[in-house]
Amino acid sequence: MDIRIFESAEKLDLHAAEWFSELINQKPGAVLGLATGSTPIGIYAKLVEQHRSGKVSFAEVTTYNLDEYVGLTPDNDQSYAYYMNQHLFSHVDIPPGNVHLPDGMALDPAAECARYDALLAEHAADVQLLGLGHNGHIGFNEPDEQLSSGTHVVALKEETRQANARFFSSLDEVPKAAYTMGVGSILKAKQILLVVRGSDKAGIVKEALTGPVTTQVPASLLQLHPNVIVLLDQEAGRLLS
Numbered sequence: 307m308d309i310r311i312f313e314s315a316e317k318l319d320l321h322a323a324e325w326f327s328e329l330i331n332q333k334p335g336a337v338l339g340l341a342t343g344s345t346p347i348g349i350y351a352k353l354v355e356q357h358r359s360g361k362v363s364f365a366e367v368t369t370y371n372l373d374e375y376v377g378l379t380p381d382n383d384q385s386y387a388y389y390m391n392q393h394l395f396s397h398v399d400i401p402p403g404n405v406h407l408p409d410g411m412a413l414d415p416a417a418e419c420a421r422y423d424a425l426l427a428e429h430a431a432d433v434q435l436l437g438l439g440h441n442g443h444i445g446f447n448e449p450d451e452q453l454s455s456g457t458h459v460v461a462l463k464e465e466t467r468q469a470n471a472r473f474f475s476s477l478d479e480v481p482k483a484a485y486t487m488g489v490g491s492i493l494k495a496k497q498i499l500l501v502v503r504g505s506d507k508a509g510i511v512k513e514a515l516t517g518p519v520t521t522q523v524p525a526s527l528l529q530l531h532p533n534v535i536v537l538l539d540q541e542a543g544r545l546l547s
């Protein structure tokens with residue numbers, strides 16, 4: 307694993323955005339696996355700046371997002387479709403048909419998972435961007451005795467709902483289930499860019515990167531991938547020696 311620690315959030319965001327721009331400039335038709343949550347917001351903001359200054363075009367890029375809440379429409383401001391438009395897609399030149407997320411409003415969840423998996427099977431992601439949950443989840447793959455390889459609906463752990471309640475007006479409004487790409491699909495990406503910030507995640511960073519590989523810490527499975535870059539701020543990396 308290539309672990310890079312940054313002295314400020316600003317430097318981390320800039321590094322990640324430049325890394326993405328370089329990838330896209332080398333391969334204009336790059337396939338990007340994207341993530342939501344608070345962690346990538348600064349990276350997307352820098353990518354938008356780079357696009358506006360002519361340094362990168364998304365005209366041929368295709369994207370697949372990791373996850374989406376069950377029951378939220380794309381115009382609900384808590385849905386991940388809304389988040390992606392707000393932070394990236396509506397500010398760059400990506401064709402709307404090139405962006406993909408699970409459909410939180412699908413009537414048949416099993417068919418929706420199969421539809422998303424069929425799309426993912428068409429193109430391996432050149433990079434999968436990941437944040438890290440406090441319990442080690444990646445996407446919404448929660449700690450469990452077994453993990454699913456493909457896209458599935460997951461019942462969100464109470465701790466995850468509580469962590470994400472900060473984006474909603476109350477805990478009751480946080481959906482109880484979400485679609486998520488499976489760990490098998492995540493690990494199929496050619497490269498993985500794991501980004502973590504904040505002192506509160508230092509413990510899980512250490513566990514995920516240096517502890518045993520276990521389904522109880524889904525991010526620990528990244529140790530099995532040959533090409534992982536980890537970007538940390540100093541706080542998140544403080545327990546790594």
Ligand SMILES: O=P(O)(O)OC[C@H]1O[C@](O)(CO)[C@@H](O)[C@@H]1O
Nearest residue numbers: 342343344345436437438439445
């Ligand atoms: O970046 P945050 O908001 O800490 O979230 C970490 C992870 O949790 C999720 O938001 C899901 O809870 C992921 O999408 C994200 O990568």
